[in-house]
Amino acid sequence: MKPITYYIFLVLLVSLVSCKQTKVERTNKNNLEHPRLLLTASGVKEIKNNLGTIPLFDNTLSEIKKEVDTEIKKGIDVPIPKDLSGGYTHTTHKKNFITLQKAGVLYQILNDVNYAEYVKQMLLSYAKIYPTLPVHPKERSYARGKIFWQCLNDANWLVYVSQAYDCVYNYLSVEERKIIENDLLIPVANYISIENPQFFNRIHNHSTWGTVAVGMLALVLDNDELLQRALYGIPSDNLSEDMRDNDGGYIKKDRQDVGFLANLEEPFSPDGYYTEGPYYQRYAMYPFLVFAQALQNNKPDLKIFNHKNSVLLNGVTALINLSNKNGEFFTLNDAQKGMSIKSNAVVTAVDIAYKSGNKNPALLSIAQQQNKVTLDDAGLAVALDLTKNIQKPFVKKSVEYTDGNDGKQGAVGVLRLKDLELVFKYTSHGLSHGHYDKLSYSFFNNGDEVAQDYGMARYVNIEQKGGGNYLKENKTWSKQTIAHNTITQNQQSHFNGKYKIASEKHSDRYLFDVNNPNIKIASAKDNNAYNKTSLHRTLALIHEETLNSTFLLDIFKISSNKTHSYDLPLHYLGQLIQTNFDYQKHQNPKVFGTQNGYQHLYEEANYQTKNENISTTWLHKNKLYTYTTLANEKDSLFLTRIGANDPDYNLRSEPSFIHRKKGNNILFTGVLEPHGSYNTSTELATNAYSHIKEIKTIVNTQYYTAVEITFNNKVSKMFVIANNNNDSKIEHELDIQNKKITWTGTYTYIEIH
């Protein structure tokens, strides 16, 4: 259905539904204590008792006081909504709800009525305009808001404003409460739920925000009707199964459960991995956890934190483990680089998980890195325990997180060894934010991204770039297979770039073994990305003791029923230093292809190989890297750069190395090796050269693949993997170069001469 078609459909739907909508009378009982969401009346008392002795809390308080005081000085500004993200009215309303929540908290903690008065006046200003507001004039969203261009932001607003209202509840007169509730808060809640079921009644981070917004308000008002709606959704919505959102994601499957609890069920695996990836998990965790905490405080019988084997608490640990050494999240699927554990959403998540989880002392050290806490009961618990010096380091280890609500839809494997981190993706599609990149990886050295996942094509909240929204290149480049470190067949993206097909499939773990202190290995298969083609990739971080060096070994085995062309890119970051092959650089860069992301690459140089080892060395942030790969007669190599067909310079100009092979039974074997460094002040390069002398394929059958790596120190090692038996207890025996070798388990790595 085209946007305009379903917009008409929605208008009809809204007219139908709105007859059901009755103004909710104030049902709260005056004997309830306020505040009661994240900051509770008893929490306030305890905070006041400890102020001045809890440095992290005290510092956060003083910083937030400064911020809010600055905002209060500027006066109240509630403009008529008009702009997209990044624009003036958008930014102002966003700042308003954030400031309101903080001002409410300051009123409670500092007992200063100026803050309460500010909240009151601001809410009354909103209450004055809200009943007059039409649907937001910008028509871009499948679910337009009133205060913002999309319901999502209106929901954000209500999540924060409910907290502010809770804090000043007792400061307001009954008359003021009536105005604010009946002209503002309840209408907002109804608008984003009953009037926008396509936003509210689905399984998506949008709906999480929607249900939490309604739920938070429900708890403040002690309104059971709203609470039921929040927890279980709107009973009947008549939403069509074909309906899609702006990202192309489907709104709803048939007979799907909806509401907060269903949203909690669906996108999280039992391990706490959120199927859209850590960037969106970070965003989604905030509403999940604040509402969970508020439910825990008000409806403890729900035992929300025990839900699905404590999935919310597991989710916080998963989120932290899915960040690199600098605490920046791996950019799986749509994700902006630089988002990190320092974001406020994660501060909230960590504090709540600490307080309502098992008081994991490793979370305290994360809170230290965040260098702030939430100004509520949870933040107090963290700040108090930090004064006791009981924190432990949060050691990020190699770990695998299964995907899918049953944990059976593939997984993401994180390998860590010495300074290296590798993220290997063999998950399901990741809903509407998913990319077509089965078996892709990204690779970090001491926190520097070296083999990159491009992330999304979007400059969030930078209005000049398409209002801060997703850019068209997100679909044409970022989501396409060639934009990732994985295989593209015949220059077609996985699943032909079709969401409907992709979203029903997932890859499968073949092996995840991190027991050997010097080898961390993950291996996965995919038989769905291309019809009648099976992909099997093995990635291993290996610490080679004879060199005191750690590298990535990549073995990508492809079998198909007929001959195809296969492209394996390495999206490296840095300045090319040297190759061992004599590429021809074109006088003018050529556009590399016409579709599926290829149209965004310039081909700068190419080379046709012999049977040879190919190596490419580059410099990135004063470290030296070499990628060595095994080429056959007439493979093609391309040096490419992102930026073609990018009329608005939306893409970053960054290089890639692309290896093309043709055949029906293909093996790509590569070693990516950080080996040296450069100091711009001493001007000394250390270990400027790769340690790899030669890579050779020794065996490559349906059953086994064996690769020999010879180092410059003359040591030769062999890596062998069994391709069709991942039983860790099976004994294997193989004749290789007239020698019999035996081992137990799926792989072995041994010295050979």
Place this chain on the structure above:
Amino acid sequence: MKPITYYIFLVLLVSLVSCKQTKVERTNKNNLEHPRLLLTASGVKEIKNNLGTIPLFDNTLSEIKKEVDTEIKKGIDVPIPKDLSGGYTHTTHKKNFITLQKAGVLYQILNDVNYAEYVKQMLLSYAKIYPTLPVHPKERSYARGKIFWQCLNDANWLVYVSQAYDCVYNYLSVEERKIIENDLLIPVANYISIENPQFFNRIHNHSTWGTVAVGMLALVLDNDELLQRALYGIPSDNLSEDMRDNDGGYIKKDRQDVGFLANLEEPFSPDGYYTEGPYYQRYAMYPFLVFAQALQNNKPDLKIFNHKNSVLLNGVTALINLSNKNGEFFTLNDAQKGMSIKSNAVVTAVDIAYKSGNKNPALLSIAQQQNKVTLDDAGLAVALDLTKNIQKPFVKKSVEYTDGNDGKQGAVGVLRLKDLELVFKYTSHGLSHGHYDKLSYSFFNNGDEVAQDYGMARYVNIEQKGGGNYLKENKTWSKQTIAHNTITQNQQSHFNGKYKIASEKHSDRYLFDVNNPNIKIASAKDNNAYNKTSLHRTLALIHEETLNSTFLLDIFKISSNKTHSYDLPLHYLGQLIQTNFDYQKHQNPKVFGTQNGYQHLYEEANYQTKNENISTTWLHKNKLYTYTTLANEKDSLFLTRIGANDPDYNLRSEPSFIHRKKGNNILFTGVLEPHGSYNTSTELATNAYSHIKEIKTIVNTQYYTAVEITFNNKVSKMFVIANNNNDSKIEHELDIQNKKITWTGTYTYIEIH
């Protein structure tokens, strides 16, 4: 003369000269104390008395001990010379001389004979091979060394090894001394001087090293013949005036004074600016200062530090002032980015300048940033005084350094205001390391380079890139005018890229005024870069209080006898966000030109202007910048990128914005404005838009140029400069838009409505 021709010439010359060369007998008197260069016998005593109470010294000592112990464990390795920079034998010999110097010092301070023994054994190994060594097999240098591929590195070697020898002198037997002096040290000194007069007898940083190497050895041996040679050069060298070095620099002018003292005279201006620029000044300062200190300790009557109005001490201050907020040197002329005050040469310079200068407490805070000291008398003085807590901040201010040995060959102007730093170059050519970039600038915001000087095309000591030496693109790109933020006429570099002409000319300061706390201004003229064309550029950092914002105003006035085409590039760093003009991006980048650096640019997009304000916004390191410039009907704009005709990827792929105007009387007016920032963790953009509403030229005559700038806050300001009278006391009167304005001095900046 072609390299091969003058090589033959040299061989002849050497044969002629070598008959003069007699083996210098050991002339040192045994009653002299050792050590006696930088570390003195009395210094050693004082150090021993203070060890354990001088943290910076103690820490440096323990780090250096660790380094040297590691080297000693590896054993002695004195390979037969073979490689270029970055290669194994080069790196090993370089590491050797550095380790020898350190081991000598450790022997003195720690009294541990293992260190002395290591130095002795290493020196004996060198003494064994040196007499057998031919000239280095690599033929690239105009003055090939024996241990290294060029005499320069052999001289480096001797500067350090003389210090090591001095430290172990008393540990050695007379017999051992004889071997080391007669088979090694004196032959090395003779080789780099008498046998290579084209290296030794010139005014160049090479000769500084050469003379210092010979001089340091002279002081250790108390050998007056060598000392005279070091101070005053070889009396008669028969060097031809046409002879050039590998960079194309002339070896020697007729009847030029040579030797250390002449080298001290020539390249430094009285302010302490070194004409090649700070990158080479940093390199040259080490030999200048260590030899000066050694002379001061042994020949105090020379009063070397008082020489030329204390030029050596002034030089240290100049060097620090020519670094940005991060302490990284401005890349004037040939220079590698990232070189900083933390380099060991600058540590030495700062410590010596502190001890032998006026004990400037601001140098102590630089030593703190360096976080190490030299392990000698000077380092001790610094470390001791740091324990007294008497350091003061080194405040880098706006400052102008004159160029030329008389201070009359132009200058470099450094403007600093708030977080902004601007370097404006109106110097002489800068010897063989000079670039053709009269009136160019580079611009920094809080230490981030925003409008860049490309620096040199060289990866120092990274062997894979041309042996770590200058790459051919240094000449074809880096030195060319278009590679810099200044004007190119008719796509020809300044002086047509001819060194001989360029090296005789310089630009001239017109105005340097940093008295106004809100305006720092420099203005300069050049009438030499192009025949019959006069260039006049004014750069001002202006803090606009009504906006609380600071920006760069650039007024570039060009007058010629006929119509030419003028290109003014802005070599910005970062990601293009938005332009206010509708450029056409080409499907394939075109090569921008055929020569003078243009052949290295891709033209990615262009636009033909109307009479309009042109603005370009970009994002760099999470800060937002806008460049606004005034265009006339049919100016051309180009968005370009470096990288064309660069077959080996020697150049960095970086963007530029190029504005082209045609005419004989041209005015470029631009504002470069850092105005906002982005936070990847909160995803908030603050001040994402430029403050500039409009720029207008109000007056542009031979006598005055007036520019009106209107800000978004509706304030309009006018900047007026008198073009032909820089008398600061003159009163000006001008009718502008029917209003009479008056002011005193060369410029004014006033509110106009």
